[in-house]
Amino acid sequence: xxxxxxxxxLGAPIEQAVFxxxxxxxxxxxxxxGAILCLSRDIPVTVAIGDFDSVTxxxxxxxxxxxxxxxxxxxxxxxxxxxxxxxMAVADETVDEIIVYNWSGGRIDHMLSVIYMVYQPKLENAVxxxxxxxxxxxxxxxxxxxxxxxxxxxRDYLSFLTMTTVxxxxxxxxxxxxxxxxxxxxxxxxxxxxxKGKCHFSFKEGLVAVIQSSDN
Numbered sequence: 203x204x205x206x207x208x209x210x211x212l213g214a215p216i217e218q219a220v221f222x223x224x225x226x227x228x229x230x231x232x233x234x235x236g237a238i239l240c241l242s243r244d245i246p247v248t249v250a251i252g253d254f255d256s257v258t259x260x261x262x263x264x265x266x267x268x269x270x271x272x273x274x275x276x277x278x279x280x281x282x283x284x285x286x287x288x289x290m291a292v293a294d295e296t297v298d299e300i301i302v303y304n305w306s307g308g309r310i311d312h313m314l315s316v317i318y319m320v321y322q323p324k325l326e327n328a329v330x331x332x333x334x335x336x337x338x339x340x341x342x343x344x345x346x347x348x349x350x351x352x353x354x355x356x357r358d359y360l361s362f363l364t365m366t367t368v369x370x371x372x373x374x375x376x377x378x379x380x381x382x383x384x385x386x387x388x389x390x391x392x393x394x395x396x397x398k399g400k401c402h403f404s405f406k407e408g409l410v411a412v413i414q415s416s417d418n
Contacts, residue, residue, distance in 0.1 A: 205298045208291035211236035211245075212284060212316075213256055214304035218337050221245060222303060229297065231287045236304065237265055251287055253277040282315050285322075292328045305334040305341075317341075320365065320409070329409070339415045348404040353396045357414035360401070361392040368408035375401030 206229070209222035213235025221243050224230050232240045234252030238261050241247065251273040254262055265272060275286065284302065291300045305316045320329045320343055334341040340354055343365070351360075360376060364385045373380040377395040392413075403412075 206296050208294065208297045208300045210284070210287045210291060210300065210302045211240055212302065212304040212307065213239065214307065214336070216242070218304070220303050220335055220337055222301065229291065229294065231290060232269070233283045233287045237269065239304075241265070241268060249273065249290065251275070251290070252283040253279075282312075284312075284316055285319055288319055288325060288328065288332075292325060299331045299333070300328055301333045301335055303335050306336045306339065317411075320411075338418060339413055341411055341413045344403075344410045344412060346405055346407050348402070350400055350402055351412065352400050353398075354414045357416050358395065359392070359413075359415045359417075360394040360396060361390065361413040361415065362394070362403065363391070363411040363413065364389045365409040365411055368405050368410060370406040371403070371410070372405070373401065373403045 204227055206227050207224070208229045208231060209224055210231045210233060211222060212233050216239070219239050221239065222230060222245060224245065229248045230240060230245060232247040232250040234254055235256045237247050237250040238257055241264065247269050249271045250265055250269045253275050255277050288300065291297055302316065306313045316334065319325055320332070329343045330345055332343055340357060362373065365388060367386050369384045370382040371380055371384070372382055375397050377397060
């Protein structure tokens with residue numbers, strides 16, 4: 203069975219940007235300047251969305267000429283462009299996984315707005331198939347259960363963030379193991395490391411974000 207991925211590409215400086223390598227049946231959503239980034243690498247864009255306040259007039263003309271499906275919104279609205287893009291991906295019932303590229307951006311409010319999307323009830327069914335990816339970080343979200351995590355190449359650090367109350371968190375196969383520890387508030391357990399190529403973690407209740415990261 204083929205996996206369909208929705209690639210949501212946000213804007214970023216070209217030297218810091220990461221780009222998708224979509225398969226034939228995938229969806230690519232270019233968000234504002236992210237659509238320009240895709241065109242700069244000849245990545246076909248399925249849909250472009252945004253207020254396009256960060257693109258030049260000439261770039262907007264190019265978008266209109268190349269991309270057939272463009273959703274333009276007012277700059278003053280209740281949702282961010284990234285939220286609208288994620289809602290679009292979630293609404294497509296054929297999408298199996300969602301990757302958001304260049305999510306951390308240059309502003310902490312933009313970064314937090316992306317992370318906080320996982321708390322929205324309307325996006326609840328997307329949480330465990332969502333990946334946030336940038337040059338230095340890969341972030342995924344997990345509901346209560348038992349998991350095996352494989353080390354990503356070039357990512358030396360491993361962090362676990364309790365996004366909610368979490369019960370009986372256990373980490374094994376890591377430099378700093380944890381055994382059945384519970385947290386009643388969000389807690390950042392950062393800068394752990396794999397002992398080998400994989401580790402195990404489990405917890406009984408809550409939502410945990412896992413980040414694999416590098417210094418570059």
